Amino acid sequence: MAKYEEIAGDIRNGILSGKYNPNEQLPLEKEMCEHYGVSRITIKKAVDELVFQGLVIKRRGSGTFVKALDDNDVQELSLARQFEGFSETHKERKVTSEIIQFEVVHPTEEIATKLKITCDDFVYYVVRARFADDEPYVIDYTYMPIGLVPGMKKDVLLKSIYGYIENDLGFKIKSAHRLIRAILPSELEQKWLEIDSNFPILEVEQVGFLDNGQPFEYSKAHHRSDRIEFRTVSIK
Structure with missing residues (x-):
């Protein structure tokens, strides 16, 4: 698994577990770079992955925020990357x-x-x-x-x-x-x-x-x- 995928998975787990609340801003890119020990490019790819999954939204000039999701949406998204039969x-x-x-x-x-x-x-x-x-x-x-x-x-x-x-x-x-x-x-x-x-x-x-x-x-x-x-x- 690529490093950006590991980071996206960690943040995703934080969102689904309630560590990050709906409409809450995620840490800034610089802070996440220091926390995970990676480059800005890696953090950007991780955030883009979360955007693709529908978990966060980017606001130009403001940062990245957790999307407000109802319980059913959270359940659906928690399974989004798990290929289930x-x-x-x-x-x-x-x-x-x-x-x-x-x-x-x-x-x-x-x-x-x-x-x-x-x-x-x-x-x-x-x-x-x-x-x-x-x-x-x-x-x-x-x-x-x-x-x-x-x-x-x-x-x-x-x-x-x-x-x-x-x-x-x-x-x-x-x-x-x-x-x-x-x-x-x-x-x-x-x-x-x-x-x-x-x-x-x-x-x-x-x-x-x-x-x-x-x-x-x-x-x-x-x-x-x-x-x-x-x-x-x-x-x-």
Whole structure:
């Protein structure tokens, strides 16, 4: 982890723990340079990272201030840099999975490009239905490079793939690029999500990245629209 990320994480923890209150000014750049023993450039990158996360706002000529956030916003932002899967976000409920399809295939050119591999490489192709307290929530269509994520077996798919990647393989999942759109369900999704053909679902197309910048996952998650919501905080 880069030094500016460590500093941003430390300040972020201070904000979320209440050390820095809403609308309170953060220490000046010079003070933070002395406190952390780094250059102004490093502090500037750390503050820019906090701005990106929606935790602080810069006021020209005045300094950097903690944004006023409600409890839900704080909860959302506290998870913003932790790549969480279905199992973790529903950990208070009984989470189960049904494996609809699991095979090893060559990726299409589009998928290979997103995963930064070649069409001659092999990927896992996994289709799973996910349930919380026996209620259907989402169907995942996932591609992962075998060379990067070895040893994937059915017992992993029935639990948490992200947990396996971080806890068993020792990787650090860092970020994701997502595109969200509304679509109508396929026949397979009507069956597994227990909906009819006119029931809208939300498609979340995603490329997931490790902390070294390597993409480890390309997926499309098709959610029942009545059982999911996405919240964001926008800043100017």
